[in-house]
Amino acid sequence: MGVARYWREIPARYNLIGKKCQVCGKIYFPPRSICPTCRRKSIGKMEDYKLSGKGTVESYTIIYTPPPEFSDKVPYAIALIRMDEGCYLTGQIVDCDLEEIHIGMRVKACFRRIQEDGKRGAIYYGYKFRKV
Amino acid sequence: MVAIVSYGAYVPKYRIKVEEIARVWGRQAKSISAGLNVFEKSVPSIDEDTATIAVEAARKAVEHGGINAKEIGAIYVGSESHPYAVKPTATIVAEAIGATPDLTAADYEFACKAGTAGMQNCIALVNSGMIKYGMAIGVDVAQAAPGDALEYTAAAGGAAFIIGREGIAEINETVSFTTDTPDFWRREGQPYPGHGERFTGEPAYFRHIMSAAKLLMEKVGTKPSDYDYAVFHQPNGKFPVRVAKKLGFDKKQIEDGLLCPIIGNTYSGSTMLGLVAILDIAKPGQRILAVSYGSGAGSDAFDITVTDKIEGYERMKLKEMLNKKEYVDYATYMKFRGEFR
Known part of the structure; x- marks a missing residue:
């Protein structure tokens, strides 16, 4: 991933900080610099907004053939989660039997190790989700 | 305070x-x-x-x-x-x-x-x-x-x-007892620690915890029976029970903070998790003695009194x-x- 990109995204990755359009009130995650609805009216009016971390599984899939950096974690679940603030994001579901995961399941964000740049490189942390 | x-x-x-x-x-x-x-x-x-x-x-x-x-x-x-x-x-x-x-x-x-x-x-x-x-x-x-x-x-x-x-919970006093005692170590670049086996007992764990606890009780003028709870570092489930007995604490004072039998030794987390388990149930006015132990070696002892604020917490x-x-x-x-x- 590279340390500079990871560092830039730390507020979103650690603390789920997205953006709220001060014109229409819609919340975006990952953060956007312009609201696609309000367009030029939203310029300069997108404010940081911290999501509560609580959400509902909208859909999910079980990964058996992962990218190489996640090969030690298979099988694992990636879910599309509707956050309580209305925006959607994808995240891994941890500490849960795969059979237990279902659409409508309530989840909360937790802090986990996501990947690392090999044994000598940086370690990247961020959000995953666990069943409430 | x-x-x-x-x-x-x-x-x-x-x-x-x-x-x-x-x-x-x-x-x-x-x-x-x-x-x-x-x-x-x-x-x-x-x-x-x-x-x-x-x-x-x-x-x-x-x-x-x-x-x-x-x-x-x-x-x-x-x-x-x-x-x-x-x-x-x-x-x-x-x-x-x-x-x-x-x-x-x-x-x-x-x-x-x-x-x-x-x-x-x-x-x-x-x-x-x-x-x-x-x-x-x-x-x-x-x-x-x-x-x-x-x-x-x-x-x-x-x-x-x-x-x-x-x-x-007010922290009334804290003292430490520290010496150079090589009972457990991990060398730079090594993945696992080494230890002095039985040497980790008497001259290390017991000497430091007992000295720090006694030093603290002497300083604040307390005796074991003044405490409602006590927690000592838990490298296994046996050492803390034995050190408590040697110091004059009974089983009842230490059982709520004794987590090692069910979760093991969480090293730096050990004494502090024991203190968490105690604070989870303690009532206002109750007094707690907490003594950690770190190999190498040293112990930090704390005299703590739970306040009324715990009720709404x-x-x-x-x-x-x-x-x-x-x-x-x-x-x-x-x-x-x-x-x-």
Whole structure:
């Protein structure tokens, strides 16, 4: 991933900080610099907004053939989660039997190790989700 | 006055039984469990490490205390399993709880007592007026060589304490007892610690804990019967019981804080998690003695009185968290620990 990109995204990755359009009130995650609805009216009016971390599984899939950096974690679940603030994001579901995961399941964000740049490189942390 | 304002804890949900480890190494599980008074230990998941456990504990402390994280002026993370040799865990925690950038932060290492050393630093900083709140975390994903006696106990978990002027438990006094005693160590670049086997007992654990406890009780003018609860570092389930008896504490005073039999030795997390279990049930006015031990060697002792503020405080309920567990076999445990290199 590279340390500079990871560092830039730390507020979103650690603390789920997205953006709220001060014109229409819609919340975006990952953060956007312009609201696609309000367009030029939203310029300069997108404010940081911290999501509560609580959400509902909208859909999910079980990964058996992962990218190489996640090969030690298979099988694992990636879910599309509707956050309580209305925006959607994808995240891994941890500490849960795969059979237990279902659409409508309530989840909360937790802090986990996501990947690392090999044994000598940086370690990247961020959000995953666990069943409430 | 200085007090514990809030606290949080985190122990991973996975467990391995002593009998499963003994099965792999051809040992007698019953005699090991009886000898150590340990039956199972916590295991970090594949994506958990000292930093993730520290963040989970720290977030609970901030949330339960209703603290504005920007008012935390110092964060110290004590551990002997920091994910980086160079690059602080404390900055990861600070960022993840939203305390950056106006604070000081550092990682501590003093075998199993680095977390309580951080508590003492926070006490000093609050006392001096340099900071409003300080956070001290004791956390480990404890290392042990496969097949070593330590493998039956080396566990994962941690606790975070926020120290401030007023809070749920006043810290009346703290003292330390420190000497150069090489009972347990890990050399630079080595993945597993080494130890002096029986030498870790009398001249190390017992001498330091007893000296620190006696020093503290002498200073504040107390005797063992003045305390409602006591917690001592828990390298196994037997040492803390024996040290309590030697000092004149009875079983009732230590049983609530004794977690090692069910989660193992969480190294830097051990004494602090025991204190969490006690604060979870303590009533206003009750008095607690907490004494950590770090090999190398030293002990930090704390005399604590629970205040009325604990009544309205949302407690951690650590034992409920510990009851949500899932057992893994030895191969899964080794995979989770990243032992297949």
